[in-house]
Every structure is written in C-alpha cells, then in structure tokens.
Amino acid sequence: MPNLTKAKILLYDIETMANESYTWGIWEQDVLYVKRPWYIISFAYKWLGEGGIKSYSLPYFPHYKKDKKNDKELCRELWKLFDEADIIVAHNGSAFDSKKSVAKFLQHGFKPPTPYQVIDTLTIAKRYFKFDSNRLDSLAQYLGVGKKINTGGFQLWLDCAVHDKPEAWRKMDRYNRHDVKLLEEVYYKFRPYITNHPNLNLINRVVDNCPNCGGVLQKRGFRVTRVGRYQRFQCQSCAAWSSKSLKGIVR
Numbered sequence: 001m002p003n004l005t006k007a008k009i010l011l012y013d014i015e016t017m018a019n020e021s022y023t024w025g026i027w028e029q030d031v032l033y034v035k036r037p038w039y040i041i042s043f044a045y046k047w048l049g050e051g052g053i054k055s056y057s058l059p060y061f062p063h064y065k066k067d068k069k070n071d072k073e074l075c076r077e078l079w080k081l082f083d084e085a086d087i088i089v090a091h092n093g094s095a096f097d098s099k100k101s102v103a104k105f106l107q108h109g110f111k112p113p114t115p116y117q118v119i120d121t122l123t124i125a126k127r128y129f130k131f132d133s134n135r136l137d138s139l140a141q142y143l144g145v146g147k148k149i150n151t152g153g154f155q156l157w158l159d160c161a162v163h164d165k166p167e168a169w170r171k172m173d174r175y176n177r178h179d180v181k182l183l184e185e186v187y188y189k190f191r192p193y194i195t196n197h198p199n200l201n202l203i204n205r206v207v208d209n210c211p212n213c214g215g216v217l218q219k220r221g222f223r224v225t226r227v228g229r230y231q232r233f234q235c236q237s238c239a240a241w242s243s244k245s246l247k248g249i250v251r
Contacts, residue, residue, distance in 0.1 A: 001049065001188055004049075004213055004214035004237060006203070006204045007086045007087060007204060007214070008047060008087070009047065009048035009049075009086065009088075010081055010082070010085035010087070010088045011088075011180055011187065012046075012088065012090055012097065012180065013176060014040055014042070014043040014097050014100060015040070015043065015157075015176055016038050016039065016100060017039055017040075017041050017069075017157060018038060018154075019034050019036065019038050021033060021034045022035065039069055039070075040071045040078070040100070040104060041058055041074075042058065042074075042176050043055065043056060044176040044179065044180045045081055045180060046180055048184070053177045053180050055173050055177050056074055057169055057173055058071060058074055059166075059169055071104065075101070075104045075108055078101055082101065082105075082113040082114075082116060084114075086116060086117065086198075086203050087117045087118070087198050088116050088117075088119070089118075089183065089187055090119075090121070090183065091120070091121045091136040091186070092120065092122040094122075095122075098120075117198040119187070119194075119197070121190060124193075125190070128190070128193050128194070136148065136186065140185065143185070145185035146181070147182075148182065149175045151175055156175075188238075191213060192238045194212060194240075200212065201214075212235065212242075213240065214237075215236055216236045217235055217242065218233060218234055218235075219231060219233055220232050220233060220241075230243040230244060230245050
C-alpha cells in the first residue's frame with residue numbers, strides 16, 4: 001500500500017542481547033553483579049509505502065572483529081533513521097524499542113534526533129480492541145497477515161552474540177525483517193480505527209485529506225454535538241472517519 005503523504009513514517013524493530021550477570025541460583029534470583037549490560041545486536045526497518053525491508057546487525061560493521069559487543073555504529077545508523085522520521089511505528093515501541101534506542105543514543109553521546117511522534121501498535125491493541133493476546137505474533141495470526149518465524153528460543157541470541165555463528169546471524173536477520181513485515185501489516189489493519197493518529201494533514205500542510213493516511217475523503221452525512229454540527233467524511237483509501245469544522249479537520 002503506497003504512502004499517500006509526504007510524511008516520513010518509519011516502521012522498525014530492534015533486537016537486544018540480555019544482560020550478562022551473576023546470581024546464586026537459577027530461579028527468581030536477585031542479580032548480584034552485572035558483568036556486561038544489554039546492547040543492541042540488530043534492527044530492521046522500512047519506510048511506509050517505500051521499497052523493501054532493510055536491516056543492520058553488528059557483524060556488518062568493520063569494528064566488529066575487534067569488539068563484538070560494541071553497538072555504537074549500529075546505533076548511529078538507527079539514530080539517522082529517527083532523525084529523518086516524522087513518525088516512528090513499533091510494537092511495544094513506547095515502553096521498549098523507542099526507550100531502549102534513545103538510551104543507547106544517550107550512552108554513545110549522540111544529540112537528540114529531530115522530534116518525532118510515536119505510534120505503538122501494542123498500545124493501540126490494548127486501547128481500541130480486546131484480543132486474547134496483544135503479542136505481535138498473535139495479532140498477526142488473528143488478523144490473517146502471517147506469523148512470526150520460529151527462532152528456537154534464546155539459543156539463537158547465544159549463537160549470535162556469544163558463539164558468533166554466521167548461520168545464526170542470517171537467521172536473526174530474517175527474523176528481524178519478518179517482524180517489520182508483520183508490524184506493517186498490523187499497522188495497516190489498525191490505522192482506520194486510531195482516533196488519535198498523528199494528523200498527517202498538519203505534517204503535510206494540507207487540509208482536505210484523510211488525517212490518518214492522506215487519502216481522498218468522501219462526504220458521509222453530519223456529526224452533531226451539543227455545541228455544533230460538523231461535516232462527516234470517510235477516507236476512500238483506509239476507511240477512517242473524520243469530520244470538519246470551520247477550523248479544519250477534527251476528531
């Protein structure tokens with residue numbers, strides 16, 4: 001589905017390695033000492049309505065042979081995407097992907113990227129619907145757009161970050177990219193229901209298009225409130241509803 005606006009909408013997913021730490025036991029233990037904190041091992045992304053899905057992982061960078069846990073250059077590439085985006089989309093992005101990414105930007109001394117808005121498909125799932133599970137895999141299957149690749153569990157992360165197996169890195173790359181594919185499909189399904197979606201008309205400096213996707217609007221009667229009467233529209237591309245007052249598009 002093409003992007004009908006000039007807005008730069010980034011869909012992305014990061015994969016991190018767990019903390020390396022010491023405990024006295026193996027079940028519900030307090031961490032005694034963190035030997036090596038978490039770091040980002042890969043991310044995948046695409047621009048909404050553009051091209052294919054791209055990805056970066058630690059072995060892509062020249063310094064990897066010297067320091068296999070240094071994610072600075074990987075995070076620099078992610079920072080560039082954040083800096084370019086008007087909107088970033090991720091599943092659990094508000095609580096995890098976005099905050100983890102920004103924490104790394106801070107650690108590596110990068111300046112704050114250009115301000116952007118966040119769309120979190122996990123938050124949307126919880127706010128507007130009642131699914132049995134809000135996990136990306138479950139949502140994708142429920143909506144009929146696919147399912148996650150089976151990684152085999154944490155062993156894949158060990159095979160990448162500890163054992164440095166090329167085959168594991170290739171599988172991680174496929175897994176990461178596929179998650180972005182599912183994210184895009186779920187976002188498209190959710191988009192017409194998101195009443196607080198960032199208003200793309202304001203970003204694109206237009207008035208009469210769909211505020212959710214930029215598509216063509218069709219008049220569909222009126223919306224009446226206690227204080228006024230509004231022309232109601234439905235988008236002919238994504239089917240989202242909106243209404244227009246004398247001041248422009250309103251929710």
